[in-house]
Amino acid sequence: MGRHFDLAVVGGGPCGLYASLLASRSGIDTVLFEEHESIGSPQHCAGHISLKGIRELGLRLPQRLFRGTYRGAILHSPSGRALTLDAGEEVSASIDRRGFEIYLSDLSQSAGTTLALGERVRGARPAGGSLEIISRLRSAKCKILLDAEGYPPRLLGEMGAWSPGDYSALIGIGAEVEEAYAAREGFVELYFGRGIAPGFFAWLIPLKGGGARIGLATEGGNPRQLLDRFMRDRLIRSGRLPDRPRMVEVLPPHPIPIWRGGYKTYGNGLLVVGDAASQVKPTTGGGLFMGMRCSSMAIETAKLALSAGDWGSDALSRYERLWKGAFSLELRLMGAIRRAIFGLGDREMDALFEGLSNSALVEMANSNPEMDFQGRALLRALLNPIGFISIARAFSRPFLGALFKRGSNRRVDSR
Ligand SMILES: Cc1cc2nc3c(=O)[nH]c(=O)nc-3n(C[C@H](O)[C@H](O)[C@H](O)COP(=O)(O)OP(=O)(O)OC[C@H]3O[C@@H](n4cnc5c(N)ncnc54)[C@H](O)[C@@H]3O)c2cc1C
Numbered sequence: 001m002g003r004h005f006d007l008a009v010v011g012g013g014p015c016g017l018y019a020s021l022l023a024s025r026s027g028i029d030t031v032l033f034e035e036h037e038s039i040g041s042p043q044h045c046a047g048h049i050s051l052k053g054i055r056e057l058g059l060r061l062p063q064r065l066f067r068g069t070y071r072g073a074i075l076h077s078p079s080g081r082a083l084t085l086d087a088g089e090e091v092s093a094s095i096d097r098r099g100f101e102i103y104l105s106d107l108s109q110s111a112g113t114t115l116a117l118g119e120r121v122r123g124a125r126p127a128g129g130s131l132e133i134i135s136r137l138r139s140a141k142c143k144i145l146l147d148a149e150g151y152p153p154r155l156l157g158e159m160g161a162w163s164p165g166d167y168s169a170l171i172g173i174g175a176e177v178e179e180a181y182a183a184r185e186g187f188v189e190l191y192f193g194r195g196i197a198p199g200f201f202a203w204l205i206p207l208k209g210g211g212a213r214i215g216l217a218t219e220g221g222n223p224r225q226l227l228d229r230f231m232r233d234r235l236i237r238s239g240r241l242p243d244r245p246r247m248v249e250v251l252p253p254h255p256i257p258i259w260r261g262g263y264k265t266y267g268n269g270l271l272v273v274g275d276a277a278s279q280v281k282p283t284t285g286g287g288l289f290m291g292m293r294c295s296s297m298a299i300e301t302a303k304l305a306l307s308a309g310d311w312g313s314d315a316l317s318r319y320e321r322l323w324k325g326a327f328s329l330e331l332r333l334m335g336a337i338r339r340a341i342f343g344l345g346d347r348e349m350d351a352l353f354e355g356l357s358n359s360a361l362v363e364m365a366n367s368n369p370e371m372d373f374q375g376r377a378l379l380r381a382l383l384n385p386i387g388f389i390s391i392a393r394a395f396s397r398p399f400l401g402a403l404f405k406r407g408s409n410r411r412v413d414s415r
Pocket residue numbers: 010011012013014015016033034035036044045046047048049119120121122148149150151155171172173174215216253254255256273274275276280285286287288289291
């Protein structure tokens with residue numbers, strides 16, 4: 001394939017595929033490199049996404065890709081106190097992630113993308129105003145390389161734009177079980193506690209037909225052992241799973257990047273999207289909506305740059321302004337919320353749940369559900385006097401408690 005492309009996308013995950021689809025649809029001559037022989041495998045994601053997000057991305061997904069839809073979430077505190085968030089109508093879905101990627105790839109190919117499967121890109125070097133892609137397809141060149149390789153971004157490291165010192169991630173693990181008993185139909189469940197998922201949370205997402213996706217993300221410990229313990233101590237004990245759950249599949253542990261500013265997401269002929277750019281919600285680890293939304297901004301920028309004949313660093317810096325304009329406040333606010341909430345010990349977390357029960361904040365969240373811009377929703381609540389008082393009440397006890405007992409119960413407990 002001795003061709004010269006306008007755009008080379010590295011990585012056939014959701015962000016790379018969505019970017020290649022938008023690029024080809026706007027007439028950009030695009031090649032997509034994916035290191036695996038097929039699209040959609042291996043998989044690591046639970047596929048939970050807001051319905052509003054799917055609409056905003058302009059996707060009309062076929063019904064077969066929906067494995068469940070949800071109107072809310074039940075949050076479980078470390079001691080078992082439950083808090084229900086109920087939007088009163090369906091707001092989110094769990095999608096068949098493998099099928100979703102294959103669907104995007106089919107659309108992208110029909111729009112004109114050249115797919116190079118089984119091709120790991122090892123680097124790219126400048127070659128007379130273009131970039132030469134270093135892979136088995138040695139002769140391929142492109143004007144712009146869009147890096148959608150996921151996390152950690154090793155290729156970006158090879159190109160000197162990221163270093164292992166920038167690494168900041170949780171480790172997530174997921175599985176699908178054949179049979180589960182949802183607490184309430186149409187609700188996902190989240191479980192908090194340092195003994196369950198230190199520094200984050202565990203989940204149970206019921207699926208149509210009676211199964212469920214379960215999983216957790218953690219900042220420490222062995223993810224597989226934590227998952228086994230979560231199933232045994234929480235799900236089997238509470239009757240959510242049968243005594244001997246049958247696993248349909250256990251997905252390999254995978255990093256979930258936590259954004260902390262740092263590295264650039266553009267360069268000379270270079271754009272970086274998705275997990276490779278740490279475009280992931282710090283409070284939930286969800287990267288589908290944000291990564292794909294940022295991919296569309298990258299393609300918008302690439303299109304302008306190609307038509308102006310200038311894909312240098314200055315021209316492509318527009319992309320970073322666009323995506324940070326849309327998401328950096330959100331990333332900062334959600335990052336602060338994550339640090340505050342997941343830094344709590346179990347007793348403080350329980351106190352927070354107690355403070356939130358029956359609070360005006362929960363009512364506000366129910367009447368105005370917002371999955372993709374939680375930071376903005378919290379800001380709105382803070383600007384409302386009732387919301388402000390409710391937040392101050394709910395958060396004062398655990399945070400004052402944490403201040404006085406800092407360090408007393410932050411270790412991973414081994415119940
Ligand atoms: C356990 C877990 C559960 C999650 N659940 C959710 C969820 O419910 N909802 C949500 O929104 N997000 C979730 N996420 C996050 C979500 O999976 C990611 O944000 C999303 O997959 C990012 O997509 P991406 O295209 O940027 O990267 P990836 O999905 O990682 O895809 C990158 C692709 O690039 C390929 N690649 C890498 N390097 C090269 C190379 N040099 N050459 C060629 N190909 C290469 C890889 O093989 C891969 O196919 C979850 C993550 C984990 C770990």
